[in-house]
Amino acid sequence: MTTYRNPDENGYYGEFGGAFVPEMLYPNVEELQQNYIEIIESEEFKKELNDLLKDYVGRATPLYFAKNLSEKYGTNVYLKREDLNHTGAHKINNALGQVLLAKKLGKKRIIAETGAGQHGVATATACALMNLECIVYMGEIDIARQAPNVARMKMLGAKVVPATSGSKTLKDAVNEALRDWINNATTTHYIIGSVVGPHPFPDLVARFQSVISEEIKWQLKEKIGRENPDYVIACVGGGSNAAGTFYHFVDEPSVKIIAAEAGGFGVNSGKSAATTFLGTTGVLHGSKSIVMQTNDGQVIEPHSISAGLDYPGIGPFHANLFKNNRAEFFSINDDEALESAFELTRLEGIIPALESSHALHVLKKKNFQKDDVVVICLSGRGDKDMETYLKIIDK
Numbered sequence: 001m002t003t004y005r006n007p008d009e010n011g012y013y014g015e016f017g018g019a020f021v022p023e024m025l026y027p028n029v030e031e032l033q034q035n036y037i038e039i040i041e042s043e044e045f046k047k048e049l050n051d052l053l054k055d056y057v058g059r060a061t062p063l064y065f066a067k068n069l070s071e072k073y074g075t076n077v078y079l080k081r082e083d084l085n086h087t088g089a090h091k092i093n094n095a096l097g098q099v100l101l102a103k104k105l106g107k108k109r110i111i112a113e114t115g116a117g118q119h120g121v122a123t124a125t126a127c128a129l130m131n132l133e134c135i136v137y138m139g140e141i142d143i144a145r146q147a148p149n150v151a152r153m154k155m156l157g158a159k160v161v162p163a164t165s166g167s168k169t170l171k172d173a174v175n176e177a178l179r180d181w182i183n184n185a186t187t188t189h190y191i192i193g194s195v196v197g198p199h200p201f202p203d204l205v206a207r208f209q210s211v212i213s214e215e216i217k218w219q220l221k222e223k224i225g226r227e228n229p230d231y232v233i234a235c236v237g238g239g240s241n242a243a244g245t246f247y248h249f250v251d252e253p254s255v256k257i258i259a260a261e262a263g264g265f266g267v268n269s270g271k272s273a274a275t276t277f278l279g280t281t282g283v284l285h286g287s288k289s290i291v292m293q294t295n296d297g298q299v300i301e302p303h304s305i306s307a308g309l310d311y312p313g314i315g316p317f318h319a320n321l322f323k324n325n326r327a328e329f330f331s332i333n334d335d336e337a338l339e340s341a342f343e344l345t346r347l348e349g350i351i352p353a354l355e356s357s358h359a360l361h362v363l364k365k366k367n368f369q370k371d372d373v374v375v376i377c378l379s380g381r382g383d384k385d386m387e388t389y390l391k392i393i394d395k
């Protein structure tokens with residue numbers, strides 16, 4: 001049987017993945033490749049991380065049966081409440097895991113990139129907790145549109161460094177962080193915030209996020225007497241909340257997998273981040289995947305209303321699901337995500353992140369049956385997006 005969950009020893013999911021890095025990064029990447037599984041699967045590490053996830057993050061997050069949403073769409077909708085995690089999104093699952101890993105590797109300095117600021121806040125939080133130096137690279141445009149998260153990172157003691165090249169957003173922040181890592185290879189661990197980057201990062205981050213589907217399984221069993229839903233749905237920027245939500249289901253053929261990408265103004269508008277609709281095979285940020293690029297390999301600037309989905313690639317895990325038709329991909333536009341954000345707020349009293357609202361909108365795009373059990377990952381809360389939402393309320 002093919003497994004979709006695990007890459008091969010070189011970090012390949014089918015034809016996607018690998019580690020394409022400059023020679024100066026080989027020692028770091030190899031150090032990680034050789035040690036990560038042994039460290040993170042050790043009983044001592046698992047206990048330390050699980051204690052933190054329980055008492056510091058607040059896990060297990062609820063699996064909430066959304067009665068009003070279910071009635072409206074004539075099916076059974078369960079929301080996996082990652083929005084209730086400490087710091088407001090799933091990002092903390094990975095940040096804590098990687099900071100613990102960095103400590104085991106003897107690193108004193110942590111760098112990270114961030115888009116919406118959620119990964120930056122999560123990393124700064126974990127570094128404050130464990131007394132490590134923290135530097136966060138963030139696109140200049142994102143710094144302007146995510147001011148509350150920038151303030152939180154600074155209050156937590158992190159240094160926020162603007163990325164001023166390209167579109168001044170997430171992909172440029174990743175480039176800056178990789179550059180820093182090359183210059184500070186021995187002292188520094190780079191905490192990538194999604195299932196992207198050179199092997200072993202996609203697998204490392206997927207393992208730390210897999211707690212999401214691990215919990216869904218026992219929570220569903222408790223609620224409806226079976227572990228597997230009919231559908232799991234998540235939004236995909238780089239794909240970490242989606243990889244975590246899909247992880248324990250991708251190799252269960254009865255579970256249908258749905259990924260929601262950011263359509264921006266529309267797939268054919270020239271302002272989009274719908275990678276599987278627009279992309280081709282290429283190498284971005286150290287791994288081979290599907291990338292939005294011109295014929296001569298220049299990365300095309302993405303657009304999404306949500307900073308967390310504003311990325312011109314997807315992780316190799318998801319590229320492989322797409323290539324093999326294991327997952328169905330939807331492109332959800334800015335205005336559609338906004339519509340679903342307001343719908344959830346008014347129907348259930350939950351203000352979701354704009355990113356998560358892309359996943360919610362699949363309810364309007366696909367017909368589910370009365371008996372279907374549909375689990376949607378609510379990856380984060382909407383506090384950081386209030387400025388965008390207010391523009392609509394005030395209209």
Ligand SMILES: *Cc1c(COP(=O)(O)O)cnc(C)c1O
Nearest residue numbers: 118237238239240241308355380
């Ligand atoms: C960062 C973020 C995302 C997108 O990142 P993935 O790696 O694709 O999960 C989605 N939702 C929220 C709330 C985020 O903060």
